[in-house]
Amino acid sequence: MSSLFSTYNKWEVEVAKGQGSYLIDTEGKEYLDFVQGIAVNNFGHCHPTITKAVKDQLDLLWHSSNLFQIKQQEEVAKILTEHSVCDHVFFCNSGAEANEAAIKLARKATGKHKIISMKDSFHGRTFATMSATGQEKIHGGFGPLLSSFDYSPFNDTETLLKKVNDDVAAIMIEVVQGEGGVRVLEPSFAKALIELTKEKEILLIIDEVQTGIGRTGSFFAYEQFGLSPDIVTLAKGLGNGFPVGAMLGKAHLNDAFQAGSHGSTFGGNPLAMTAAKAVLEELLAQDFQEIKEKATKWKHVLREELMDHSFVNEVRGLGFLIGIACSGPVNEVITKIRRHGLLVLPAGLNVIRLLPPINVSEQDLNKAVQIIKQSMNESKKEISVS
Template sequence: MSALFQNYARRPFAIVEGKGTEVFDTTGKRYLDFTSGIAVCSLGHAHPAIVEAIKTQSEKLWHISNLFESPGQEQLAASLVKDIPLDYAFFCNSGAEANEAAIKLARKHTGKHKIIVFEQSFHGRTFGAMSATGQDKVRQGFGPLVSEFITLPFNDVEQLKAAVDSETAAIMLEIIQGEGGVNSVTEEFAQAIADIQVNSDVLVIVDEVQTGIGRTGTRFAFEQTAIKPDIMSMAKGLGGGFPIGGILAKEKFFNTFSAGTHGTTFGGNPLGVAVAQTVINNVFDEAFLQNVQQKSAYFVEKLQQAFPEEKYTIQGKGLMLGLGLGGENVAPYVMALDEAGLLTVAAGPKVIRLLPPLTVTEQEIDEAVGKLQAVIKNSRIEVDK
């Protein structure tokens, strides 16, 4: 009997080794990993530069505490804010922690508590982040949540305008809702948020935990919209598989997070920032991002060729794509794809999420699309609609 809590619906095999997009289980079976640890392994598995960064830093210093100056954090922060409208960084360990920091910063800075969030969003499983999440299944059973999160339909401009008032501290959103179905913000909705930001003192918090660090073809997904966040959270792909998260924020917040207002024991430790700096050095290269965009266009074209019928939908940006199956429950297909050697993850009950490493090759995309087509269109699977 396992000594672990059974809070994960684990798949019945263990991945023990990986290189690039390929991973292997305990029997030696090969899979293409189109989950990337849920948008985490941005440079694939065991990337030589990350391996070297961990090896080099591990021989110097693992942990020293944030009581001391951190040259590594200073360098990483400067790399992240370069050429974007954000000025300061705080580092933590995960996306949920990053969103907690963003919520705290917004409430402390404004002196207000009301934050507008959206249906089908996902911001984490701590109490604050869970309260901001617009999915009942995440929140059920935990009693009273953190108050004054107002949940609205995503991309509904009129309801958003009606909900904003003098007590609103912030609007918090994902540019593409990952867990909620790979739902992208519309241009109209993004512009409405930008207009509210300009014409009021309402802050905008953008959750880039899943969409950031090149995942959508630009450094951050907000760069493809009219939105310019006051505060932005990040994690997942930032460490390429090593736990690190953080927020970036505008200069006006500098005095709000003064000494003693917020902190973390392990956040921004030397190992984490060394790995994250290596990821940034690779991913934020202009040629690398252009390559992600080219591979995204290739992937979408191949998916459109394989699934031309109207019942299928292809959504998302960059290498954060979703394949909708015309309202069918995707869980049986995800399991069948495991058997076929392609690892995927659901985005809600109706969409298969496709999140390969940013280093995926066209040949691996071809192989993955072939497996998707074989399983989804050519297999007989009993589906609970």
């Protein structure tokens, strides 16, 4: 019997090592990994440059605390602010912590308490970020949530307008709802967000935990929609597997987060910042147009190969955050895909989520398509036989 809490439905795979787009289990079986730590390893497993940077830092200093000046924090913050619409950065350890900081900052800076987030969103599992998440399955069993959150349907301008009042501090949104079914922000809704937040002087918080650091074909996903958020949250890909999170904010919010207003013991320690700096330097060396073109071509191939299948309704997404929306539950198909050597995820009951590293080869992308197609065809045959 395991000594662990049963908080995860674990697969029958125990991973021994990883390299690039591949994982190898303890029995020597190789898997093409399009989970990548759930959109974490944007540059694949054990990227040599990032790995070397962390190894070198290990022999110098792991942790000192935020009572000291930490040069790497300034270096990473400079890169993030130079390539975003924000001016200041707070470092933490995860996406949930970044979103927690964003919620606190929005409320403190505005003096208002209400935050509107989207139905089917996902922002974390701390009490505040769970309350911000618009999914009942995340809320179940924990008693009354924080009452200061209201949920509006994603891409529904009319309903959002009705929910806005003088108590609203911020609107919190993902450009692509990853956990919520890989749903992409519609340009018309983005335009409405711009106009509404400006007119009503409401802060715009964009959760880029899953979409940031190149995953959608740009540094941040919000860039592709003409948005200028007041607050941006990051984690996952920022450390390529090393735990690190960040909240970015515009200059007008700086006075609300002065000494003693927020903190994190481990946030921004030298190891995490070394990993983040190496990731960002690698990211800036990429050709984003090339990433976009590769991802767009792959999405087209997925549609060509899968849309004739009766189980597939839609292939959607942005960059290398792709969802295959199906006509029924996908867990059995995902298990079959895994047994054929490809690792993928669900995004809700009926969507298969694909998260390859952004430096994936076209050969591996095509290999994944064929495994998915084969697995779906086998499932179709089994259903017809039964």
